[in-house]
Amino acid sequence: MAKSAEQDGIAALLRLAAQLGISDSPPSPSPTLSTNSDHPSSFTSSFPCLGHSLFVFYFPDAGGRGLAAARDLRKGELILRVPKAALFTTDSAMADAKLASCLEKHRHRLSPVQMLAVSLLAEVAKGRSSQWYPYLANLPRSYDTLANFTNFEVKAFQVEDAIGASEKAIALAKSDWKEAVSALKELDLKPQFLTFSSWRWASATISSRTLHIPWDSAGCICPIGDLFNYAAPDEEHSPENSEDTHPDVSVQRLTDGGYEESKSSYCFYARKNYKQGEQVLLGYGTYTNLELLEHYGFLLKENPNDKVFIDLNGGMCTSTTWPKDSLYIQPDGAPSFALLCALRLWATPANLRKTIGSRIYSGSLVSVENEVLIMKWLAKHCTCILGRLNTTVGEDNRLLSKIDRMIDQYSCLRSAETLYQDNEIRDFFQAHGIKEEGYDYIQLLKARRYLERWKLAIEWRVTYKKTLQSCVFYCESIVCCLPIEHA
Numbered sequence: 001m002a003k004s005a006e007q008d009g010i011a012a013l014l015r016l017a018a019q020l021g022i023s024d025s026p027p028s029p030s031p032t033l034s035t036n037s038d039h040p041s042s043f044t045s046s047f048p049c050l051g052h053s054l055f056v057f058y059f060p061d062a063g064g065r066g067l068a069a070a071r072d073l074r075k076g077e078l079i080l081r082v083p084k085a086a087l088f089t090t091d092s093a094m095a096d097a098k099l100a101s102c103l104e105k106h107r108h109r110l111s112p113v114q115m116l117a118v119s120l121l122a123e124v125a126k127g128r129s130s131q132w133y134p135y136l137a138n139l140p141r142s143y144d145t146l147a148n149f150t151n152f153e154v155k156a157f158q159v160e161d162a163i164g165a166s167e168k169a170i171a172l173a174k175s176d177w178k179e180a181v182s183a184l185k186e187l188d189l190k191p192q193f194l195t196f197s198s199w200r201w202a203s204a205t206i207s208s209r210t211l212h213i214p215w216d217s218a219g220c221i222c223p224i225g226d227l228f229n230y231a232a233p234d235e236e237h238s239p240e241n242s243e244d245t246h247p248d249v250s251v252q253r254l255t256d257g258g259y260e261e262s263k264s265s266y267c268f269y270a271r272k273n274y275k276q277g278e279q280v281l282l283g284y285g286t287y288t289n290l291e292l293l294e295h296y297g298f299l300l301k302e303n304p305n306d307k308v309f310i311d312l313n314g315g316m317c318t319s320t321t322w323p324k325d326s327l328y329i330q331p332d333g334a335p336s337f338a339l340l341c342a343l344r345l346w347a348t349p350a351n352l353r354k355t356i357g358s359r360i361y362s363g364s365l366v367s368v369e370n371e372v373l374i375m376k377w378l379a380k381h382c383t384c385i386l387g388r389l390n391t392t393v394g395e396d397n398r399l400l401s402k403i404d405r406m407i408d409q410y411s412c413l414r415s416a417e418t419l420y421q422d423n424e425i426r427d428f429f430q431a432h433g434i435k436e437e438g439y440d441y442i443q444l445l446k447a448r449r450y451l452e453r454w455k456l457a458i459e460w461r462v463t464y465k466k467t468l469q470s471c472v473f474y475c476e477s478i479v480c481c482l483p484i485e486h487a
Helices: 003-019 097-106 112-124 151-155 160-186 196-209 289-295 314-318 337-346 350-361 368-388 393-408 410-419 423-431 441-481
Strands: 054-059 064-069 078-083 210-213 216-221 257-260 265-269
Touching: 097 112, 097 160, 112 160, 112 196, 112 216, 151 160, 151 423, 151 441, 160 196, 160 289, 160 441, 196 210, 196 216, 196 289, 210 257, 289 441, 337 350, 337 368, 368 441, 393 423, 393 441, 423 441
Parallel strands: none
Antiparallel strands: 054 064, 078 265, 210 216, 257 265
């Protein structure tokens, strides 16, 4: 979208938001804003919905389009209110009698999420006649959630857990579409809105943008509120660390936003102190990188909540009662508490496990010999996993550099002889029907989305491999620090 067209689209969205009563100002009169046209908020401050606390801005290296602080913001203060009438939900969409009749007929065979997806496609099909058109026109044309990955991109993960999660997401999307397509046909929508491609778009819109509401498990689509980019939760923003929270905000509130009956609005609060011009972020919850890809279509290069799950042999699994999802390696390479306990218990003779089990579950070291055994085993296991993968971190990083060049500078492909020396790049073009001797600019434009998703898969496997490498280093460091005479 050209810059002027994008600005026109944002202007139309902000006018709609103002009409719907969306506001970043307190109910009482607010101070007069600066009219300095050089200030980044000058564009949005001319609309009554934004400009007091927030303005729309583009952050090229941090999530793209998002919301920035129009002034210094204090942790815990209310920064955006979206009235109930401004939320797009299945209930609000059923103001359309034809849609309401159709959904009522299929209510017992469609899930709430499927019903919201049908409602969204029905609204999009109205085009400019929809009251939501200024909002819908600003939605992404495509998404990078796992259900949108091609077979080539799925295989690029290399790791079975990620491949399996992707295949499951794709299969679920296809199953949901097949169940809902009869309802879509009854609405007499144009053929383009009945396709699996359109269904994946609607599903991804819902997955990546909806917010929780108490009356519908499918959630709501929240104009302006869905412009907040993601911030991973950490200890600083946990409920226990709320001593400097604004006094008007209950310390029981566990998120940065929520629907509040007393205000009949979805309300958003600053998760920390922000300086004017800083990007204001929203914590969606605790997600691994694979979960972020599945639900939102992005990942974090530094994600404190990421996890690497590793297979344990049968004896290890039967020796512990810890659930499998608690047995993982943390981003810094350290094994989780549950994994460490499971390994210590496994390395303990069976006849002693009951006696010293409580000691192990309290986190205590069993013995130097026990610790050396499990650390050496874990380091070797991680090394074996890395050895089974098709590429190394170094090879992946070199491939990522080439992909960046292809995304940013299409002309670099004129040196195709060099790029095609990479087997994966050659496979990529073959998988998407781009021939070495016949590519053109139009083909490359179409390939850009595939390149970006392919890049995400490679970035995911790089973080996975780096975590395993960190675990090897961690284990070797522990062994080196133990008494030499025992190690």
